[in-house]
Amino acid sequence: MTEQAIPQQAIVQPRRQPGMLVRLWRRYQSVIREVLSHSVLIPLAIIYMIPFFWMVSTSLKPDTQIFLWPPVWIPKPFVWGNYPAAINFIPFWAYVKNTLVIASFAIVGVLVSCPPVAYSFSRIPWAGRNTLFMMTIATMMLPYQVTMIPLFIIFSRLGWVGGYLPLIVPQFFGGAFYIFLLRQFFMTIPQDLTDAARIDGASEMRIYTQLMLPLTRPALATIVVFEFLARWRDFLGPLIYLNTPEKYTISLGLQMFRLEHGTEWALLMACSIVLTTPVIILYFFVQRTFIQGITLTGLKGV
Amino acid sequence: MQMVSLEALRTSRMARRNLFYGVLFASPWLLGIILFTAYPVVASFYYSFTEYTVVNPVKQFVGLSNYTNLIFKDDVFRRSLYNSVYYAVFSIPLGVIVGVGIALMLNMKIKGQAVYRTIYFLPVLIPDVAMAILWIWVFNAQFGIVNTLLWQLFRINGPGWLASPMWSKPTVVLMSLWTVGQGVVIYLAGLQDVPQSLYDAAEVDGANALQKTWHVTIPMITPVIFFNLIMGMIGSLQYFTIAYVITGGDGRPGQSLFFYAMYLYRNAFAFFKMGTASAQAWILFIMVLIGTLLVFRTSARWVYYGGEEAR
Numbered sequence: 001m002t003e004q005a006i007p008q009q010a011i012v013q014p015r016r017q018p019g020m021l022v023r024l025w026r027r028y029q030s031v032i033r034e035v036l037s038h039s040v041l042i043p044l045a046i047i048y049m050i051p052f053f054w055m056v057s058t059s060l061k062p063d064t065q066i067f068l069w070p071p072v073w074i075p076k077p078f079v080w081g082n083y084p085a086a087i088n089f090i091p092f093w094a095y096v097k098n099t100l101v102i103a104s105f106a107i108v109g110v111l112v113s114c115p116p117v118a119y120s121f122s123r124i125p126w127a128g129r130n131t132l133f134m135m136t137i138a139t140m141m142l143p144y145q146v147t148m149i150p151l152f153i154i155f156s157r158l159g160w161v162g163g164y165l166p167l168i169v170p171q172f173f174g175g176a177f178y179i180f181l182l183r184q185f186f187m188t189i190p191q192d193l194t195d196a197a198r199i200d201g202a203s204e205m206r207i208y209t210q211l212m213l214p215l216t217r218p219a220l221a222t223i224v225v226f227e228f229l230a231r232w233r234d235f236l237g238p239l240i241y242l243n244t245p246e247k248y249t250i251s252l253g254l255q256m257f258r259l260e261h262g263t264e265w266a267l268l269m270a271c272s273i274v275l276t277t278p279v280i281i282l283y284f285f286v287q288r289t290f291i292q293g294i295t296l297t298g299l300k301g302v
Numbered sequence: 303m304q305m306v307s308l309e310a311l312r313t314s315r316m317a318r319r320n321l322f323y324g325v326l327f328a329s330p331w332l333l334g335i336i337l338f339t340a341y342p343v344v345a346s347f348y349y350s351f352t353e354y355t356v357v358n359p360v361k362q363f364v365g366l367s368n369y370t371n372l373i374f375k376d377d378v379f380r381r382s383l384y385n386s387v388y389y390a391v392f393s394i395p396l397g398v399i400v401g402v403g404i405a406l407m408l409n410m411k412i413k414g415q416a417v418y419r420t421i422y423f424l425p426v427l428i429p430d431v432a433m434a435i436l437w438i439w440v441f442n443a444q445f446g447i448v449n450t451l452l453w454q455l456f457r458i459n460g461p462g463w464l465a466s467p468m469w470s471k472p473t474v475v476l477m478s479l480w481t482v483g484q485g486v487v488i489y490l491a492g493l494q495d496v497p498q499s500l501y502d503a504a505e506v507d508g509a510n511a512l513q514k515t516w517h518v519t520i521p522m523i524t525p526v527i528f529f530n531l532i533m534g535m536i537g538s539l540q541y542f543t544i545a546y547v548i549t550g551g552d553g554r555p556g557q558s559l560f561f562y563a564m565y566l567y568r569n570a571f572a573f574f575k576m577g578t579a580s581a582q583a584w585i586l587f588i589m590v591l592i593g594t595l596l597v598f599r600t601s602a603r604w605v606y607y608g609g610e611e612a613r
Binding site for chain 2: 029034038040041045050051052054066067069114116117119121126127129132139141142144145146147150153156175179204229232233235236239240251252265271272273283291294
């Protein structure tokens with residue numbers, strides 16, 4: 001009777017002695033795993049860095065060392081003069097200035113237009129809010145090409161093509177990505193805080209400007225950084241709307257330079273570095289904000 | 303006579319007040335969505351059924367002929383479509399595999415994690431134009447670093463890469479893997495959200511490291527993979543800037559790098575065939591929708607949302 005009650009599995013099996021290799025693995029598991037992952041990560045990191053190295057190396061080469069076989073890894077001597085030469089080759093500072101003008105207005109635009117919408121989405125329960133929010137998400141999936149042509153036609157009717165307005169004005173009417181990002185940030189601020197302010201009789205305007213905006217400064221910084229980077233790197237927008245070289249942005253200017261001087265590799269690399277450096281410097285200053293912005297939209301997305 | 307309860311009056315007044323402020327605060331975007339999304343979407347749909355050039359602004363209704371001409375008569379269209387689908391089909395899965403792989407390794411508590419993370423992320427920061435120019439030089443058949451290394455390390459004569467019609471598309475797919483860092487950051491954040499208790503439970507059940515990865519880690523980050531898949535699909539079908547800069551806009555060699563968005567751009571802004579270009583945009587949109595729908599359809603089978611409550 002009692003014998004039958006014991007299920008088969010409950011009988012303790014004598015433990016098999018694990019093999020030598022298994023025992024070694026158990027003991028040094030964490031060390032082995034760390035060594036293994038480094039042995040993949042280090043070569044891969046080197047591969048990822050090679051293009052950077054090649055860019056810097058080429059940018060410092062004298063003309064005679066660019067087309068050499070086997071290639072020179074470290075130029076001798078370093079021709080720092082390639083940088084001023086590259087910058088003088090194109091109206092570099094004018095392009096930078098143009099890009100900064102567009103970027104500043106665009107940043108003001110998104111700062112004025114996006115936070116209030118995010119506030120509305122996260123703090124005011126109004127009828128139709130969820131519908132509009134779903135539409136906001138949906139517009140992120142809409143390819144730019146669908147709206148590109150009618151917008152171009154509108155802007156050309158307005159006589160804005162060739163100037164900066166088509167690149168700036170839309171930013172004053174919000175952007176789905178930033179609104180979504182800000183809303184995610186705003187959701188992390190406790191509702192009780194705004195509810196308490198409301199009970200104390202604060203107006204929505206006051207809660208927004210004096211409570212929410214100061215509390216969400218990091219989020220606002222994120223969209224400033226993102227918008228700056230977007231304008232700095234934008235190519236298609238300027239390509240469509242800017243048609244005189246005096247108005248070119250830095251990305252468009254660099255492409256034009258390439259078309260004209262396709263084999264001046266030292267200068268092209270110097271230009272590319274100059275174009276990239278501000279972005280990398282900015283990244284190191286605001287690394288946390290930056291990564292947070294990416295993960296917030298990527299993780300809590302959809 | 304019916305009494306209106308005070309309570310109901312208060313809630314309706316509250317609702318009206320909320321509606322007023324809600325719409326007020328959302329008004330920039332309400333306007334924006336109408337002016338810069340809704341109207342253009344409708345207009346572009348209408349244009350796609352017309353013959354419309356900017357030079358001759360009289361729109362002529364031509365029915366479906368923009369669509370049928372593109373699909374049945376236009377070899378360049380078919381080629382550009384093939385190129386973009388090729389790019390999407392290879393770059394998205396590879397990007398997910400490499401991205402998740404790197405993220406898994408970085409997620410182990412190993413030394414130098416921050417350094418690795420920075421190294422893998424740096425390429426994401428390079429502006430597309432600079433990146434395209436850099437890669438032309440890196441993949442230069444004669445003097446580029448890739449073929450140099452192939453020869454010096456393995457005595458392999460490298461192909462012409464971007465100059466070869468056969469290799470050009472694999473090359474741009476390879477290039478896309480260089481910027482996998484954006485995905486890595488997202489996967490890493492997802493990995494850090496996997497509760498330790500699940501690993502402990504797996505440990506008790508006698509799972510080894512590989513089993514833990516396959517049965518715990520990967521299922522737990524499927525929502526993040528799902529999101530990246532959809533965003534990757536939308537992005538890669540619109541692939542434009544890098545190929546445009548590399549080829550100067552014409553998709554050399556032999557149109558092997560002439561991508562969908564490049565042909566659309568050319569029809570719209572070089573030939574001013576706005577009707578045709580609009581039809582192209584709508585075909586793209588429909589493809590994105592179908593692709594997204596397919597991924598969503600399959601998601602019930604492989605995306606695991608159980609972790610949501612745990613957060």
